[in-house]
Amino acid sequence: MARVALVTGGMGGLGEAICIKMAALGYQVVTTYSPGNTRAAEWLSSMEQHGFKFRAYPCDVAEFASAQECIDTITNEIGPVDVLVNNAGITRDMTFKKMDKTNWDAVIRTNLDSVFNMTKPVCDGMTERGWGRIVNISSVNGQKGAFGQTNYSAAKAGMHGFTKALALEVARKGVTVNTISPGYIGTKMVMAIPTEVLESKIIPQIPMGRLGKPEEVAGLVAYLASDEAAFLTGANIAINGGQHMY
Numbered sequence: 001m002a003r004v005a006l007v008t009g010g011m012g013g014l015g016e017a018i019c020i021k022m023a024a025l026g027y028q029v030v031t032t033y034s035p036g037n038t039r040a041a042e043w044l045s046s047m048e049q050h051g052f053k054f055r056a057y058p059c060d061v062a063e064f065a066s067a068q069e070c071i072d073t074i075t076n077e078i079g080p081v082d083v084l085v086n087n088a089g090i091t092r093d094m095t096f097k098k099m100d101k102t103n104w105d106a107v108i109r110t111n112l113d114s115v116f117n118m119t120k121p122v123c124d125g126m127t128e129r130g131w132g133r134i135v136n137i138s139s140v141n142g143q144k145g146a147f148g149q150t151n152y153s154a155a156k157a158g159m160h161g162f163t164k165a166l167a168l169e170v171a172r173k174g175v176t177v178n179t180i181s182p183g184y185i186g187t188k189m190v191m192a193i194p195t196e197v198l199e200s201k202i203i204p205q206i207p208m209g210r211l212g213k214p215e216e217v218a219g220l221v222a223y224l225a226s227d228e229a230a231f232l233t234g235a236n237i238a239i240n241g242g243q244h245m246y
């Protein structure tokens, strides 16, 4: 039986690449989309035209009840989740001076609470079965901070605190928990930045002189999910073209 890989936010730039990579490796790939997303059917059919048969379920990752219901449905209809990739995330950038509680809460709930919400319903099953992989998609800006991102930097840094603590708790149960911290990746979100800003401000910060590719992050997720990565846990792996090292 193929292992079940659940990728949250699979219809976004990075999530799609992760879904494709995991499917190519033979996982049964399941993804989630926001309950208000009207593009889900179109995305699924376009993926199917490219040869990828994904399952997708509505889930507000910021809401525990929604996450629990989604995982219950996946478990009943497909099987228990073996690999969880906490990828869904949002930004609401503004300086701290301008930031209100709504924009703070939205980012913390979607990027950080979501990690609890999605992991809680799958973790006990993984430890009972003696095998599981949890991969949390954080950001270089959680490692180094970023102007206008107190909310996002806090949430993304918090993800790795969660990773380290849970990694300790499940280390002897065949379950690994790791964080990936991408730098600038050429997703639609980043490609929407004006070329002039990309070329004058962003690319010069990256020693490799280019944006990362979603497929490069997907390859790292695939490795962390593999049997070969069984001894790798509690790590925060930077994938940023040399932009930030520590």
Ligand code: NDP
Binding pocket: 008, 009, 010, 011, 012, 013, 014, 015, 032, 033, 034, 035, 037, 059, 060, 061, 062, 087, 088, 089, 090, 110, 137, 138, 139, 140, 181, 182, 183, 184, 185, 186, 187, 189, 190
């Ligand atoms: P996108 O905006 O393209 O995708 C984000 C995904 O998250 C969407 O599929 C969206 O689903 C989903 N999502 C957002 N809110 C919710 C919610 N409440 N419930 C369920 N799903 C939700 O972003 P990227 O692909 O670029 O980023 C993916 C992850 O990688 C994020 O966590 C981001 O912070 C991180 N990252 C990205 C970098 C980059 O350069 N692109 C760099 C560093 C980190 P829907 O469309 O259905 O709302």
